[in-house]
Amino acid sequence: MTENNTNDNNEAGGATPERVVGTPKAGEGVVSGSSAAPESGHEGPYKASETHARPEEMQRRGEKIASLWFVLAFLGGIGFLASYFVFGPEAIAEPQIAQYSNMLLGGTLTLAMFGIGAGMTVWARQVMPHYEVASPYDELPSNEQEKGSFGAFFMQGADESGFTKRPLMRRTLILAMVPLGLAPIVLLRDTGPLPGGKLKNTVWEPGRRMYVEGTHRAIRAEDLDNDPNGMISALPAIDDEHHPHGISLNEQAKSVVLLIKIPEDDWQERMKEEVEGADGQTRLNWTHNGIVAYSKICTHVGCPAALYESTTHRILCPCHQSTFDAANAAEVVFGPAHRPLPQLPISVDDEGYLIATGDFTAPPGPTFWDYAKD
Amino acid sequence: MSKTTQAPKALRGVGNFIDDRFHLAKTGEKNLRKVFPNHWSFMLGEIALYSFIILLVTGVFLTLWFKPSMAEIIYDGSYERLQGVPMSEAYASTLYIDFEVRGGFLVRQIHHWAALIFVASLVVHMLRVFFTGAFRKPREINWLIGVAIFGLAMVEGLFGYSLPDDLPSGMGVRILQGVMMALPLVGPYISMFLFGGEFPGEDIITRLYMLHILLIPALLLALIVAHFMILWHQKHTQYPGQGRTDKTVVGTPMFPAFAVKAGGFFFFTFAVTAGLSAFVQINPIHLFGPFTPTSITSGLQPDWYMGFMEGALRIFPNWFDLTVFGYAIPTAVLVPGLVIPGLLFGGLAAWPFIEQWITGDRSAHNVVDRPRNAPVRTGIGVSGIVFYGVLWLAGSNDVLSETFSIELYLTTYIFRVLIILGPGVGFYITKRICLGLQRRDRETLEHGYESGTIQQLPSGEFIEVHKHNSDETVHVLKSKPTITSTALADDADVDDKGVENPEARKGTGKLRRALAHWYTKDNVPIDDVEAHSGHHLHHSAAEGEKEAVH
Numbered sequence: 001m002t003e004n005n006t007n008d009n010n011e012a013g014g015a016t017p018e019r020v021v022g023t024p025k026a027g028e029g030v031v032s033g034s035s036a037a038p039e040s041g042h043e044g045p046y047k048a049s050e051t052h053a054r055p056e057e058m059q060r061r062g063e064k065i066a067s068l069w070f071v072l073a074f075l076g077g078i079g080f081l082a083s084y085f086v087f088g089p090e091a092i093a094e095p096q097i098a099q100y101s102n103m104l105l106g107g108t109l110t111l112a113m114f115g116i117g118a119g120m121t122v123w124a125r126q127v128m129p130h131y132e133v134a135s136p137y138d139e140l141p142s143n144e145q146e147k148g149s150f151g152a153f154f155m156q157g158a159d160e161s162g163f164t165k166r167p168l169m170r171r172t173l174i175l176a177m178v179p180l181g182l183a184p185i186v187l188l189r190d191t192g193p194l195p196g197g198k199l200k201n202t203v204w205e206p207g208r209r210m211y212v213e214g215t216h217r218a219i220r221a222e223d224l225d226n227d228p229n230g231m232i233s234a235l236p237a238i239d240d241e242h243h244p245h246g247i248s249l250n251e252q253a254k255s256v257v258l259l260i261k262i263p264e265d266d267w268q269e270r271m272k273e274e275v276e277g278a279d280g281q282t283r284l285n286w287t288h289n290g291i292v293a294y295s296k297i298c299t300h301v302g303c304p305a306a307l308y309e310s311t312t313h314r315i316l317c318p319c320h321q322s323t324f325d326a327a328n329a330a331e332v333v334f335g336p337a338h339r340p341l342p343q344l345p346i347s348v349d350d351e352g353y354l355i356a357t358g359d360f361t362a363p364p365g366p367t368f369w370d371y372a373k374d
Numbered sequence: 375m376s377k378t379t380q381a382p383k384a385l386r387g388v389g390n391f392i393d394d395r396f397h398l399a400k401t402g403e404k405n406l407r408k409v410f411p412n413h414w415s416f417m418l419g420e421i422a423l424y425s426f427i428i429l430l431v432t433g434v435f436l437t438l439w440f441k442p443s444m445a446e447i448i449y450d451g452s453y454e455r456l457q458g459v460p461m462s463e464a465y466a467s468t469l470y471i472d473f474e475v476r477g478g479f480l481v482r483q484i485h486h487w488a489a490l491i492f493v494a495s496l497v498v499h500m501l502r503v504f505f506t507g508a509f510r511k512p513r514e515i516n517w518l519i520g521v522a523i524f525g526l527a528m529v530e531g532l533f534g535y536s537l538p539d540d541l542p543s544g545m546g547v548r549i550l551q552g553v554m555m556a557l558p559l560v561g562p563y564i565s566m567f568l569f570g571g572e573f574p575g576e577d578i579i580t581r582l583y584m585l586h587i588l589l590i591p592a593l594l595l596a597l598i599v600a601h602f603m604i605l606w607h608q609k610h611t612q613y614p615g616q617g618r619t620d621k622t623v624v625g626t627p628m629f630p631a632f633a634v635k636a637g638g639f640f641f642f643t644f645a646v647t648a649g650l651s652a653f654v655q656i657n658p659i660h661l662f663g664p665f666t667p668t669s670i671t672s673g674l675q676p677d678w679y680m681g682f683m684e685g686a687l688r689i690f691p692n693w694f695d696l697t698v699f700g701y702a703i704p705t706a707v708l709v710p711g712l713v714i715p716g717l718l719f720g721g722l723a724a725w726p727f728i729e730q731w732i733t734g735d736r737s738a739h740n741v742v743d744r745p746r747n748a749p750v751r752t753g754i755g756v757s758g759i760v761f762y763g764v765l766w767l768a769g770s771n772d773v774l775s776e777t778f779s780i781e782l783y784l785t786t787y788i789f790r791v792l793i794i795l796g797p798g799v800g801f802y803i804t805k806r807i808c809l810g811l812q813r814r815d816r817e818t819l820e821h822g823y824e825s826g827t828i829q830q831l832p833s834g835e836f837i838e839v840h841k842h843n844s845d846e847t848v849h850v851l852k853s854k855p856t857i858t859s860t861a862l863a864d865d866a867d868v869d870d871k872g873v874e875n876p877e878a879r880k881g882t883g884k885l886r887r888a889l890a891h892w893y894t895k896d897n898v899p900i901d902d903v904e905a906h907s908g909h910h911l912h913h914s915a916a917e918g919e920k921e922a923v924h
Contacts, residue, residue: 045407045627045629046627084476084477087476088476089474089475089476090452092473092474092476092479093452093453093454093473093474095453095455095473095660098472098473098479099655101476101477101479102479102480102483102651102652103652103653105476105477105480105652106480106483106484106648106649106651106652106653107649107652107653109480109648109652110645110648110649110652111645113641113642113644113645113648114641114642114645114649116638116641117638117639117640117641117642117644117645118638118642119638120634120635120637120638120641121635121638121639121642123634123638124631124634124635124638128630128631128634129631130631131626131627131631132624132625132626133407133409133624133625133626133627134409134617134622134623134624135407135408135409135609135622135623135624135627136621136622136623137608137609137620137621137622137623137740138607138608138609140512140608140738188567189567191567191568191570191577192566192567192568192569192570192571192575192577193566193571194563194566195562195563195566198566198571198572199562199572213668213669233668235668243446244446244447244448244460245446245460245666249446249574249666249667250571250572250573250574250575252666252667252668253572253573253574253667253668254572256667256668296668297667300552300687300704300706300707301548301549301551301552301553301555301556301687301707302548302549302551302552302555302573302667303545303548303549303552303670304667304668304669304670306669306670307672318670318671318672318673318674318772319545319549319670319674319687320684320687320688321688321771321772321782321783321786332692334783334786335688335691335692335786336687336688336690336691336692336706336707336710337692337706338692338695338702338704338706338707339702365552365555365573366551366552366553366555366556366707367555367556367702367704367707368555368556368561368562368702369556369557369558369559369561369562369701369702369703370562370701370702371702372697372700372701372702373700373701
């Protein structure tokens with residue numbers, strides 16, 4: 001890119017630029033004690049006035065120090081190779097040993113790298129001369145003649161090619177490009193299915209029991225009384241042998257619920273209101289014996305809203321601190337969430353196990369534009 | 375000094391072999407003579423470059439064992455505490471790198487530390503370029519490339535963070551997906567396509583892996599090469615000093631001095647990264663456990679460069695959320711997710727052109743400004759830092775609340791107030807400091823510098839002896855440019871024939887004049903200063919009065 005600059009007068013060899021006024025004169029180097037008489041017998045690549053050679057004594061000392069660093073670096077490098085074999089692959093399975101191995105390998109590597117860096121720095125600062133070389137910035141715009149010549153050449157070529165003169169050809173070429181331009185976007189179509197109803201339905205269905213999250217133990221209503229926090233995180237009772245958890249992560253992400261026991265007197269207004277389009281049902285009808293089930297996935301951006309404070313009945317999402325009032329239909333009382341946590345209607349079956357009596361009241365998870373539409 | 379003038383035979387052979395094919399002798403010499411000005415702040419970009427190289431090398435090593443698969447398996451590797459736990463192959467293979475590959479733990483930590491240092495150094499490098507006005511003509515395009523590198527580096531870091539599929543890692547992906555879902559109309563589609571279905575699906579890590587190790591690094595590499603080639607072609611900017619002008623660069627030549635210095639600096643950068651990785655543990659994924667969409671821990675923190683996004687998501691309230699014909703527009707997600715990064719990157723990209731429009735300055739600059747000499751620009755830069763910094767701190771509000779025993783919601787309110795007031799206060803204070811420094815510069819220029827020596831005059835008066843400024847100091851102080859704008863010139867709106875430009879009466883013309891006034895109005899002039907070279911033994915009463923006038 002640079003080689004075609006005709007106006008670069010910092011060209012190789014001969015025509016080195018004039019010394020610029022103000023740059024240090026020979027013999028008054030920036031580094032103290034520099035260059036006794038650089039002019040005499042100077043054969044460096046740059047002008048003597050711009051080169052401040054270090055005194056021989058300094059150079060000799062610099063060589064020794066740099067070499068010392070390089071020897072240290074060498075030892076570090078050897079140490080690194082040795083540390084690799086000190087702890088074998090079986091040994092590092094133990095986290096404590098893995099830590100030691102890490103420190104030994106890392107420490108020796110650091111020493112090796114630092115030694116080389118330090119040695120090179122000493123080399124540059126004590127052995128090599130200090131250069132303060134002046135050089136011109138290239139005049140960037142081309143001169144008028146060059147611009148004019150280029151412009152004329154380009155237009156002649158363009159005219160001759162007929163691209164401007166033959167509109168039919170030009171336009172059909174552009175036309176031909178359009179479908180090809182769309183092709184890569186179209187080809188991405190199969191990266192995933194359309195949302196359809198997927199985001200709005202979960203595996204909860206009437207009669208579905210629930211497991212304590214992370215176990216295969218079905219939950220009874222009494223379990224909530226025994227829980228000190230009055231809160232249990234639960235998943236639908238599904239045992240699909242294709243998944244180690246018994247249920248896919250996709251389903252977990254949608255169907256996980258918080259079961260919360262709330263004292264009779266603490267229910268707030270919204271629980272007692274009739275729910276729109278639910279045949280006169282209230283949210284309290286969807287609880288059982290003071291137990292209410294809400295989606296655990298925050299309606300903000302989808303973190304599990306896992307913190308529950310039983311005295312205030314508040315559910316808090318630890319990510320962005322959206323706070324929901326469990327005693328009041330999980331209304332948002334603080335933070336950025338757009339809407340309440342969806343409620344899961346629950347009841348108990350003949351054997352006393354908690355069951356769902358339907359799906360969530362609204363799509364669980366992060367709020368999306370048409371979540372409220374059927 | 376040795377008297378070598380002719381290269382040894384072997385070297386000549388190689389040189390001739392290359393030159394016969396590429397004709398490089400002249401170009402080669404010219405490029406080896408390329409001059410690089412010296413200043414510590416010019417090494418910030420170098421740190422970014424070297425961290426990037428470290429990232430490439432360590433990243434290749436990690437791919438030898440990492441399996442970008444979300445297939446669920448039961449772990450039976452050598453890390454005992456997780457044996458029998460269901461997890462993705464991605465997480466299991468990361469544990470394998472940590473506990474079964476010697477040096478794997480180290481390299482993974484070097485990779486992570488280098489990523490943090492990469493983004494940090496390029497941010498600081500960018501601030502240096504901003505505050506010194508090094509983005510001005512002819513370097514606007516390199517600035518834009520830099521902005522693109524910054525943006526890509528953040529995305530690259532986020533995706534890399536997501537790969538091991540440990541708990542915080544997966545939660546980062548979850549938040550990304552949640553933000554995506556909030557986009558009106560297209561959100562659910564983009565999410566379904568990116569994740570190959572619902573969250574978390576089985577494809578996302580494979581896809582992020584491709585983006586992380588192939589597509590984005592390739593783009594970054596191309597942009598970094600372009601950035602460097604443009605720098606090489608235009609030559610580096612320099613601070614004002616004797617002999618340094620817009621036409622002449624003064625510094626260390628590439629060969630031999632700069633090459634050795636830069637080489638040494640690469641090893642220092644690597645040494646620091648390796649040292650941190652050896653002794654300061656980062657991202658111990660084996661302690662976090664595998665990702666499940668239903669679990670979380672409190673006090674979760676992203677990598678530092680995502681902190682401002684996290685903070686924005688935390689403090690932006692849902693007060694402006696809309697429902698239009700039953701469709702939800704959750705601005706509490708959209709503003710932090712789109713508007714704030716848009717402001718940040720858009721503002722960065724647009725600034726050189728905005729400044730050029732305000733000042734009408736079309737000339738090329740190779741000598742950079744001292745930040746104090748462009749007070750409005752410096753003020754804007756600081757208000758940007760305050761804005762970013764407040765959001766960044768807000769991303770840790772739960773940790774701050776815990777550490778300083780402040781009520782959690784109160785921290786949110788404090789940050790909401792700070793984000794509105796902070797940038798303005800930062801701007802005002804910075805501008806005042808800049809002008810104060812300009813005044814001090816003027817005084818130094820006029821009276822020399824304070825020597826700390828107190829003398830008693832025969833009259834009994836005490837004075838502090840001021841000493842001569844060095845020629846260098848006088849030169850630097852005198853190089854202060856007067857900021858002007860063509861919009862404010864008397865004939866700005868009148869063309870050669872004395873006809874008023876109709877544009878000038880329109881809104882944009884008025885806006886430009888107002889901005890130009892704001893941009894240029896505060897300036898401590900030095901034109902009238904007689905560069906006094908010290909000798910304040912004769913500190914006369916007249917001079918004292920003159921000073922009081924300033």
